[in-house]
Amino acid sequence: MTHEFRTSAGGRIDRSSPVEFTFDGKSYQGFAGDTLASALLANGVHLVGRSYKYHRPRGIVTAGSEEPNALVGIAREKGQNTPNLRAPQVEIYQGLNAESQNRFPSLSFDIGAVNDLLSPLFVAGFYYKTFMWPRSFWQRVYEPFIRSAAGLGKAPTDPDKDRYANYYAHCDVLVIGSGPAGLAAANAAAQSGARVILCDEQAELGGSLLHDATSMIDGKSAADWASETIKALSENDRVTLLPRTTGFGYYAQNFVALAERVTDHLANPDQSLPRERLWQVRAKEVVIATGAIERPLVFPENDRPGVMMAEAGRIYLNRYGAMAGKRVVIATACDTAYRTAVDLKAAGVDVAVIADLRPEPVGVHVDAARSAGIRVEGACVVTGTKGRLRVKSARLGRIRPDGSVTVMGEEACDSLLMSGGWTPNVSLYSQSRGKVVWDEEAGAYLPGPSVQHERSAGSCHGVYGLHAVLEDGYRAGESAARAVSSAAKRPETPSVSGGEAGAGGTLGALPHDRDPSRVRAFIDFQNDVTAKDVKLAVREGFHSIEHIKRYTTTGMATDQGRLSNMNALSVASKSLEKPIPQVGLTTFRQPYTPVTFGTFATTARGEAFDPVRRTPMHDWAVEKGAEFEDVSLWKRAWYFPRPGESMHEAVARECATVRESVGIFDASTLGKIEVVGPDAAEFLNRVYTNPFLKLGVGRLRYGIMLSEAGFIMDDGVVGRIAEDRFHVTTTTGGAPRVLAHLEDYLQTEWPDLNVWLTSTTEQWAVIAVQGPRARDVIAPLVEGIDLSTESMPHMSVREGRICGVPTRLFRMSFTGEAGYEINVPASRGREVWDAVWKNVEAAGGAPYGTETMHVLRAEKGYIIVGQETDGTVVPNDVGMDWAVGKKKADFIGIRSLTRPDIVAAGRKQLVGVLTKDPKVILEEGAQITAEASPALKTPALGHVTSSYYSSALGRSMALAMIADGRDRIGDTIYVPTAEGVVVVEIVSPVFYDAEGGKLVA
Amino acid sequence: MLLISCPYCGVERPEIEFRHAGEAHIARPAEPSKLTDEEWAEYLYMRTNPKGLMAERWRHTHGCGRFFNAIRDTVSDKFVTVYKMGEAKPDLDQLLVEAAQ
Amino acid sequence: MPGVPKRRLDLWLRPGKKGRQRQMSRFNFWELAKNALSAHENWGRQWRAPEPKGEYDVVIIGAGGHGLATAYYLAKEHGVTNVAVLEKGWLGGGNTGRNTTIVRSNYLWEESEGLYDHAMDLWQNLSQELNYNVMYSARGVMMLAHTIHDVQVFKRHVYANRLAGVQNEWLTAEEAKEYCPPLNISKNMRYPVLGAALQRKAGVARHDAVAWGYARGADKYGVDIIQNCAVTGIRRGADGAVEGVETSRGFIRAKKIGVVAAGHTTTVMDMAGVRMPLESYPLQALVSEPVKPCFPCVVMSNTIHAYMSQSDKGELVIGAGTDQYISYSQTGGLQIPAHTIEAICELFPMFRRMRMLRNWGGTVDVTPDRSPIIGKTPVPGLFVNCGWGTGGFKATPGSGHVFAHTLAKGEPHPINAPFTLDRYRTGRLIDEAAAAAVAH
Amino acid sequence: MPEKSVYSANADLAPIIATSRVRVAEAAPLIRFSLRGGEAAASHAGTAVGVSLPLEPLTSIATDKVAAFWLGPDEWNLVIQDDDARAMFERVETALADTPHSLVDVSDRNRALIISGRKAAWLLNSQVFLDFDEASFPVGMVTRTLFGKAEIMLWRQAEDTFVIEAWRSFMPYVIELLQEASRELEAA
C-alpha cells in the first residue's frame, strides 16, 4: 500500500530518503520533505480527524496553515506532547508519532458520532435554550457532559521540557510571505540596499512558486527562479531569511511579532537549540505578501474525507508527489481549479469531470483542460456526496437559468476537489488597523488605505496572475525601500510565461435539489457550522455579523474562519437581504495562526521569571540555614531556625536575644535615595508630612509620605549628611514607587528646585545591630566616631570607618532597643558583616530575620506600611498626627486630610489588643466585632493587622485598626474565628518600653 | 507595544522603557488649602479621558528618566507630537487640522 | 488593478425570506425537539429590531450586560416598560462580550461585599429567571497567595467575608493543588504558592448568553433595544434637567436617562457637561486552542498577574492586565499578554505547549478607587452606572437590579447608596485595590 | 575609541562566556559617580576628572582612565579608574563648590560586564530591544535601557564590544540570560 498515491517522479521530496512515522499507532512511510498530510495522502489516507460538535469523519482539506480538519497530536518524549497541530504544517521526521483527536475509541469508529444523529437538535445555540432543568443538573450533569464532548486534542500533562528564545530585530523592510510577490518585494528592497527580513510560515520559501509546474519566469521554471532568487538574497548580508516563521501579530508603530519554529521538524534536535523563537521586529516598512486563500464550496455533504481544496490537490501533487485520488471530480466556480485538473491529468490521474457553476466556462485555463481531454460541464453543481469514511461519489446537478437544479447523475470518485474562488488574505493588514474595503468586482474585501508604514502585494492585495503579482511585488519592495532611503532602485520585472490569472468565484451556499431539512452544507468545518445555522441565527434576530459569529460559532475555530468567513458572510447577507459590505466583517485578531505559549513567555522561567535580588549578605544567611521570604523582587532572611527549632521557637529566641543582648539584621534591601542640592531640605519639607527645614546636620528623622489623596504611602528615616545632602530610606517594596513619586513632583511641579535624587539602594549594604549590647559590639570596630550617647544620641548619623571601611553610621531603632544601622559600600558589606557578627556572637547575640523585626517593632507599636496601613489610612488613623507638621502650609496630601469623611468620627484607629487568654495568638486579618455572637452581616469594627507571640511580654499581643479605637481603650470586644469567638481587650498600641528609655540609653 | 519618541534623548524607544503618567497639564494648586472640597476633588480625580487627541505625560523611566508630554490620539494610539516638560501645550485643534492634511 | 478578474459569478441564491412575526417561545428541551421537527424554521426572534419611538420614560445608554439587566429589572420589578436601550453597535459587543467571565463576591469592604454578593445571589437562578441558559458554573474561584503579605491580605478577606456571610475559605498550598491539580506548588518557583483563598460558589458564566438572555427578557416586556444607535448628545432644559438624547437615529425624548456605557462613559457624560473621575484603558484577554477538560476551576494570581479558566468549549480563557495608557482602540501591546502567559506557564508548566488562538481587548473605565459609581449625578434626571473597570461582569445582575431601583425611584437602593460620585469629594473611597491590589 | 578602555576584565574571575564568537567577562572594580546638574556643573566636573562631559544625548567620552556617559539632560555617569575614591570625590566636589549640582558615589551600586565578539550584538538582542546597526547605535553611544526585566546602562565601546552596567542585585539575572542565549551559539 505504501506510496500507492505517490507519483512516479517529481516534487520537492527526497525520494532517496524514506522516513518512517506512525499515525494512530500504524506505521507509514513517507519521504524527507513530506508533511504529515502529504505523506498520509501518498498512503491513501484521507480520514484524519473528527469534527468538533458532530464528530463527523473529516479529511485533509488544505495544504496550509488554514487547515480546519486535519489536526493531530504529536507525541514526543514526556513533557513534549503537542495537541492540535495542523497536519499540512507538520514536517515528518524519522519516528514521528502522530495521533488523531476528538474520537473514542478510534478514528473510524467514534462513539461521539451519535451527536451526528442528534444533529437536528444540536443546532446553533441549542445549549442556550436547554439544560436549565432541574437547576442543579447544569453543574452536575450537563456541563461535565458538554465539557468532555467539546474540546479537540488533549492538553499536555507534563511540564514542558523545551526552551524558547526571544530575539529583538530591526529592519528597513519586513516582507511577510515569500511567494512571487514576497520574493519580488524582498528582492527589490534588498537591491536598494535596505535591511530586509523575509519570513514565511512554510518550511521552504517560495510560496506558490513551489507548486507551479507550468509557468516560466525569466525562462526558468517557477521553482528554479524562486531558488535562484532566494540564493541571491541569502548571500546578501543585509537580508535575513526566515522560513518556518509566521508573522502572527501586527501591532502599533510597525511592531510585528513573528514566531519561528526552530526544532519541531527535527527527529533529534540539538538540546542547545530553543524549540521556538519569538521575533519582535521593529520594521521601518512592511510588505504584506501573504497570498490568497481558496474558498470551499458550500454544498450538501461537502465535509467528507476526500473532499479537498483544488489548489491543495495541486500542491500535494506538484510539490509532494502525492495524489489526492485516482479518480477525481473537480467542482469549481473559478478558473484556477482547471490548472489542478490539467496537472492531475498529466500525472495520470483520472479526472472524471470539471463541474463548473458558471454557465459557460471560457478562457485559457478552460481551453487547456479541454485540450487535455478533460470533460468540462458548465452550470453544473455538486449536490451531495456519498461514502462513509471517504468520498465515493459526487452527485451532480444542472443549474437552470431560473436558479433551480435538476439531477444530472452521480460520478464515482475517490476525491473531490473544489474551488469557490479566492479570498485575499487580509488578516495582517487588518491587524495593522487598516480598514478593508469591499470590492464588488473582485467579490472580496481588499486592503484599504495604509494606516501604518505598510503595503500589501500580490494576491493578498487582490492581484492575480503571475506577472501581475511579480510586478506588484517589485512595486511594493521598491516603494518600501524608497520610503527608507532615496537610493532605492527597482529591478526589471522578469518575463513570465503562463500563470495567467484565473477568473471566477462564488460566495455562500450553492443551490441544490434536495430536501433542505435533511441535508447539511458545512461552512465552518471544524465547528460544524452549516448554512442552516447561519440562517437560523438571522431568523432569531442575530443580525449583526458579530452576533451571528458568536451564536453559531462560525469563524471561532482554530482556523479563525480563514475558509469559512466569506461564505458565512454571504449566507448572512442573503438572509438579511443586505449587501455584504453592509453586513460587515468580523475582526481579525492576532495571532495569525495559534502561537505556543512558550513562545510568548520565552526565557521568563524559573529564576529568570523575575530578577531575584539578593543582598551582599545573602549567602551568609543561606549558610546559617535561614528561611527566606519574598519582598518585591528581594529575598529577605525571614528567620534563622536552629536545628530542630520551629519558626515560633526561633522567632521567640531571636526576639529575646535582641531584647537581652544584641541581634544582627540585614537591612540592605531598604530603599535608599540620596537627595542632594541646595534645595534638598525644602524639597523634603514638601514631600513629607514632617517638618524638615530645621533638621540639623548629623540628625535623623522618621518621616511619613502621603499620596496627594492623603493616604500613607511610605515611611522611612531621613538623615541629614550635610546642609545640602540627605540620606533617605524607604520601605523595601516601596523603593521604586517612592523614587518615581518624588521625581514626578520634582520634574513636573517644582522644576525650579535645585535638588536631585539618586538611588543608592544598592550602593550600601546595611547591617542593623540592635540591643542593649549593640554599642559594645560595634565599638571596637568603629574609627573616627564617638559612639557615646552624648556625642551620638538616638536618631543621629555620623560618617567614619568601620573595619577600615567608610561608613555612614545611623543610630536608630526599629526594635525599641538602642541600635545602629551600619551603611557600608555594598562590595564590603559581607566583610564588615562577618566582623560585626564575630563580635555579636561573642556577646551572645544572634542574627534575626524579618519576622523578629516585625515582632519587635509591633511590641513598640511601630507601624509597617502595607500591614497596619492599606492605602486607605491617613496619619491620624495610626496615631501619627505627631508626625504631621502643624505649622506647615503645604506638603503632598495636606489638603486631603481635611476632607469631610477623613475628619469624620468612626474612622478606624490603631490600637493594641490583648486576648483574655494570653496563649491565644490571633490571626492577622481576623475581624473584630462589638458583640460576642454578631448577627450575619454585622459590620466589623475593624481587624487585626499584626499579631504575634511576644517573648518580652510573655504572652500574645496584637495591633488592630478599630473604629474609634482610641476612645475604646479598655473595652472588651470579640474576634470570631473558625475555632470560636476570642475575647480581647483594647489597649494602647505600645506594649513595650512606652517611655522609650531604652532607645536613648 | 507603542514606540515612543523621547524629546530629551531624541530617539524613539519601545514602550517598555516608559511609564505612562496620566493626563498632562493638571498643575498642582499653589495653595491647596485654599481650595474647596469640590475644587480639590476636581484636581485629584476628574479627568478629561478624551476620545481623540490627548495631552498626556510619559516618563522615560528606563532611559533618561525624564517626564515629558505627548499628544496622542487615544483611538488610533498614534503620537502626534512630544514636547518637553514646561513647554506650552500645543493647540489641539491646530494639530487636528495639520494631521488631516 | 491589473490582473483582477473582471467577471464574477452571480451568487446563485434565492433571496431570503422576510422576517417573521415576532413570537416568544419558551426555551426548553421539548420546544427544541419540537422545532427540530420543523427544521428550526419556526423559531421567533429573541428580540425585536424596533424603530425608536419619539419618547420613552427611561432611556438607557449602552446595551451591555448592565444596561440590558437594568432595563429588564425596570420592566419586571418596577413596571417601567416604556424603556429604550440605545446601543451604538451591537448589543453585548462592549466589555460584556469580551470579558473573562469570572464571577465572585469575596471582596473586602462591606459596601462591595453587599453589592457583589447581591449579584451572586441572582446568578444562582439566573438561567431559570431568564429562561436562557447563561451557563453559570460555580466551579470555584481560587486566588493564589505568593508572599506573606498576600497571605495576610487574603486571610483578612476570608475573615471579613465570613462575618458578612460571604462564602470564602483559606486553603494551604497542598489543598489548593488538590482543588486544581495542574497547579505548580513547588517550593522552587520564583514566587511559590503559599496558599489560596477559595470561593467555592464563585465561577464563570457564558458572557454572550448573559447579554442575550437579558435582551430577550427585556424585549419580552416591551423594552425597545435599539442597536446601531449612537447617542451623540444629551439635551438639557432650562432647569438643567435632561430632556432627551440626540442619536444617530434622531432625537429621543426622555426625562430619565441612565448612562451605562462602560469605557465610553466619560464621552457620554461630557454631553451633559458632567466631568467624571474615570480613565479608559485597554484590557486584554486571550484564549488558547480548545482542548479536552484539563482545568477544573478558576485560578487568579494578582501577584504575578494572571488568571485562567477553561470554557465549556475547551479553550483556556486567560485574562491579562490593562495597558498603561488611555485608549479606546480595543487592542493593546504584545508585552501585556506575553507577561500574563509567562505567569501562566510558571503556575502551570504543562501548558507551555498550549497555543494562543485569539487575543483581544476591551476598553474599561477605571475609577480612582477601583469601585463603581452607581447613582444620581448633579444633573436632574441623569443617572450613571459606570467605573466597573476590570471586574464588572460578575456584578451584572446585581448592578442592573439596583440601578433599575435607582432609576425607578429616583433614589439609590441601599446596596448602591455608598457608591456615589460624591465620595470623591468627601474622601469616603471604597478602595478594593488599595486594600489588596485585587481587581478582577 | 581607544582599544584600551576604562573597563578591563577582572583578571581574578573566569570569563562568564567564552566561545569563538562571543565573550562575556566581568569588569574589574571602578569608581562611579552619578553627577546631576546643568551644563556648568558638567563643565566643572569635566575639568576635575580630565575629560569634557558629553552634552549630546546618548553620547560618551572615554579615555583609558575615565569615561563620562550622558544618561539624561542633567545626568552623567562618571566612571574612573583610580585607587582613591574619596579623594576623587572631594576633587570633583571642590570643583563644583559654587555650582548647584549633586554628586553621589555609586561605585558599589553597579557591576559591569564586557561583551565582545562577532555575536555580541546578537547576544544582546536576545533581551535588549535596540537596533545595533552602526547607523542607529554607533560606537560611543550609551543609553539606559532594559535587558529583559532589568534596567541596564549599555555602552558600545567598539564595533564588537559592549559594556553593560546594572545594579548589582540584577547582575545574576543578566548573566543567566546571557548564558541562556549563548547556548545556541554552541549548537551544531
Ligand SMILES: Cc1cc2nc3c(=O)[nH]c(=O)nc-3n(C[C@H](O)[C@H](O)[C@H](O)COP(=O)(O)OP(=O)(O)OC[C@H]3O[C@@H](n4cnc5c(N)ncnc54)[C@H](O)[C@@H]3O)c2cc1C
Ligand atoms: C478583557 C476583559 C476581561 C474582563 N474580565 C472580567 C472578569 O473576569 N470578571 C468580571 O467580573 N469582569 C470582567 N471584565 C469587566 C467586565 O467586562 C465589565 O465590567 C462589564 O462587562 C461591563 O458591562 P457594561 O454593561 O457596563 O459595559 P459594556 O458591555 O461595555 O456595555 C457598554 C455599552 O455601551 C455602549 N455605548 C457606549 N457609548 C455609547 C453611546 N454613545 N451610544 C450608545 N451606546 C453606547 C457600548 O457600545 C457598549 O455596548 C473584563 C473586561 C475585559 C475588557
Ligand SMILES: NC(=O)c1ccc[n+]([C@@H]2O[C@H](COP(=O)([O-])OP(=O)(O)OC[C@H]3O[C@@H](n4cnc5c(N)ncnc54)[C@H](O)[C@@H]3O)[C@@H](O)[C@H]2O)c1
Ligand atoms: N485567481 C487566480 O488566478 C489566483 C488566485 C490566487 C493565487 N494565484 C497565484 O498565486 C500566486 C500568488 O502569489 P503571492 O506571492 O501573492 O502568494 P503565495 O501564495 O505564493 O505566497 C504567500 C506566502 O505567504 C505565506 N504566508 C501567509 N501568511 C503568512 C504569515 N502570516 N506569516 C508568514 N508567512 C505567511 C504563505 O506560506 C505563502 O508562502 C501568484 O502566482 C498568483 O497568480 C492566482
Ligand SMILES: Cc1cc2nc3c(=O)[nH]c(=O)nc-3n(C[C@H](O)[C@H](O)[C@H](O)COP(=O)(O)O)c2cc1C
Ligand atoms: C470567554 C470568551 C471565550 C472566547 N472563546 C473564543 C473562541 O473559542 N474562539 C474565538 O475565535 N474567539 C473566542 N473569543 C473571542 C471573541 O472571538 C472575540 O475576540 C471577543 O469577543 C472580542 O471581540 P472582537 O475580537 O471581535 O473585538 C472568546 C471570548 C470570550 C470573552
Ligand SMILES: [Zn+2]
Ligand atoms: Zn529619554
